[in-house]
Amino acid sequence: xxxxxxxxxxxxxxxxxxxxxxxxxxxxxxxxxxxxxxxxxxxxxxxxxxxxxxxxxxxxxxxxxxxxxxxxxxxxxxxxxxxxxxxxxxxxxxxxxxxxxxxxxxxxxxxxxxxxxxxxxxxxxxxxxxxxxxxxxxxxxxxxxxxxxxxxxxxxxxxxxxxxxxxxxxxxxxxxxxxxxxxxxxxxxxxxxxxxxxxxxxxxxxxxxxxxxxxxxxxxxxxxxxxxxxxxxxxxxxxxxxx
Numbered sequence: 289x290x291x292x293x294x295x296x297x298x299x300x301x302x303x304x305x306x307x308x309x310x311x312x313x314x315x316x317x318x319x320x321x322x323x324x325x326x327x328x329x330x331x332x333x334x335x336x337x338x339x340x341x342x343x344x345x346x347x348x349x350x351x352x353x354x355x356x357x358x359x360x361x362x363x364x365x366x367x368x369x370x371x372x373x374x375x376x377x378x379x380x381x382x383x384x385x386x387x388x389x390x391x392x393x394x395x396x397x398x399x400x401x402x403x404x405x406x407x408x409x410x411x412x413x414x415x416x417x418x419x420x421x422x423x424x425x426x427x428x429x430x431x432x433x434x435x436x437x438x439x440x441x442x443x444x445x446x447x448x449x450x451x452x453x454x455x456x457x458x459x460x461x462x463x464x465x466x467x468x469x470x471x472x473x474x475x476x477x478x479x480x481x482x483x484x485x486x487x488x489x490x491x492x493x494x495x496x497x498x499x500x501x502x503x504x505x506x507x508x509x510x511x512x513x514x515x516x517x518x519x520x521x522x523x524x525x526x527x528x529x530x531x
Contacts, residue, residue: 302420303327303344307337307363308352308382313405317350320409321416334358341372348378348420350412351399353390361393368398368460378423378461380415382407395502400462401488423461441517443471450511457510462487466503467511470518470528479525500526 304326306317311332318328329344331337334355341349349367353360360381368375381394381402391402400419403412442451445468450457459467465487470478478486480497488499504526508516519529 301325301327302347303329304348304350304416305329305331305337305340305344305346306350307331307334307355307360308350309333309355310352313352313382316409317412320413324413324417326416334360334363337363338366338372341367341377345373346377348380348416348423350380350382350416352382353394354384361390361397364394364397364399370458375458376423376460378419380412380419392498392502395499396506398460398463398506400460419461422465441471441511443468445472452512459507459510463503463507463510466500467507467518470526474528474530477521477524477527482525 304321306314306321306328307330308314308317309332314330314332318330321328329340329346331340335358337349337351337355338358340346351360351363355363364379364381366372367377367379378400379398381391381399382405383391383394383402384405391404394402400423401415403415440453442449444450448461448464448468450459450464450467466483469483469487480500483500484497504518504520508518511518517529519527521527
């Protein structure tokens with residue numbers, strides 16, 4: 289799914305919450321994001337982050353996984369459980385190179401993106417922009433995409449909502465992007481690498497194809513398991529099967 293990037297008016301100012309116990313990392317990230325026009329808040333630990341989310345309602349969280357007290361994974365888990373308000377709040381996680389297990393768990397919990405430390409502040413800012421573009425509210429979307437309805441699953445790109453048998457399904461921004469892309473290309477098989485390029489807009493190799501696998505697994509589970517139209521083509525990739 290491709291979203292038009294042309295704009296006709298002033299762009300909204302997005303608020304980003306940066307959560308990291310390393311003051312030096314926060315300083316660099318805040319400097320970069322503010323230079324890019326974002327409003328930025330900081331939190332040095334998990335509990336402060338949770339309080340700030342409830343109080344300020346940021347548009348996106350940059351979340352370090354190694355935090356004192358309430359850990360990063362616990363923060364992500366509580367956000368996705370809806371304890372802080374909007375369960376689909378976009379989250380980009382940061383992790384050390386030795387934290388592969390935590391990164392996998394973070395993706396399984398619904399992180400929209402991740403970066404491994406040390407990282408380029410410019411790349412992080414680009415990831416923030418990319419995730420926010422995908423999470424723009426329906427009122428700011430271009431209503432030119434058609435709604436897909438098949439086997440009890442309804443996908444509406446304008447409202448960015450998916451339902452199963454009339455029941456709303458809570459999806460992260462990236463999960464919805466994946467669902468919308470597959471549903472608008474029925475019966476077409478996509479490899480994991482192709483989905484990284486089309487949905488994550490990534491081909492640089494910094495992101496593993498396991499990211500796609502984890503998101504498809506979560507998406508199938510939320511849509512009803514083996515009966516969902518998201519099908520695995522063994523040894524190749526995934527497709528949307530409308531029949």
